[in-house]
Amino acid sequence: RQWEKHVLKGTRCELPAHPSGSEDTPSAHCWYPSGLYVGTTLGRVLALDTHTLLPHTTANPPGSLAAPSSPKEEAPPDSNALLGQLFGAQEHQGARLLDAALGSLGQGPVTALAINRDLVVVGGPEVVRWYTHERAGVDAALYCEAELGPGASAVSMDMGGQDHQSVVVGVSDGRVLLCEVEPVPYEWTAMGRASAGPQDSVHGDNSEYAAGGD
Structure with missing residues (x-):
């Protein structure tokens, strides 16, 4: 069958300058509703913004690992409700979580x-x-983190499972790991290892790569 021919026209993504002045380039991406x-x-x-490829905001970008936070006006009560609804999050925990997020500066590429x-x-x-999403009047905040092990790096990730609360991670050393956001404490479950030989065990929690959460 003869398919229609389409020509793709690329739009260059120009990132805002990094505060340090160092060159900063895109390394990962994912869609969200807006x-x-x-x-x-x-x-x-x-x-x-998908039409302009310009940032919606340059102040305290969502999930930022490197950019400092900027003060914001106090949010209306209902717009800060998310933190209280998150699994394991406690009332008045937001400021401490944000401090933890800002403590993760200089941790390498996304x-x-x-x-x-x-x-x-x-x-x-x-x-x-x-991280929580940044929204009007509410800063992005670190919710929890999980170690992958020395020398390992996440190369692919996807969310799914019941209530879309699980993340599956492909790791640079060939492991495929699953982590449930609920219940607490968070622990990696090894799903297997990509290799030419026999696979590792794919059942049970792998305590060596336990995730830390509050």
């Missing part, structure tokens, strides 16, 4: 991204971090 999240080689996560309704999952060298 735009595109783009992770960068210097650890930022920016929310872009290598994979995934989202669900409540969280942005950011993968990088040796760690995967869950």
Whole structure:
């Protein structure tokens, strides 16, 4: 069958300058309902408008690993309700979580991204971090993080499972790991290992790569 021929016209994504002045380029991306999240080689996560490929905001980008936070006006009560609804999140915990997020500066490139309704999952060298989405009056905040092990890096991620609360991660060393956001504590489950030989065991929690959460 003769298919129609389409010519793709690319639009260059120009990222805002990094505060350090160092070159910063896109390294991972994923869709969200009103735009595109783009992770960068210097650890930022920016929310872009899909028509212009310009950031929706340059102040405290959602899930940012490298950009500092800027003060915001106090949010109306209903717009901050998400933090209280998150599994394991406690009342008045937001400021402490944000401090933890800002403590993750300089942790290397973003290598994979995934989202669900409540969280942005950011993968990088040796760690995967869950952040809340930034919204009007509410800063993005670190929710929990999980170690992948020395020298390992997330190369692909996807959200799914019951209530879309599970993340599956492809790791640079060939492992495929599954982590449930609920219940607490969070632990990786090894699903298998990509190799030419026999697979590793694919059942049971792998305590060596337990995830930390509050």
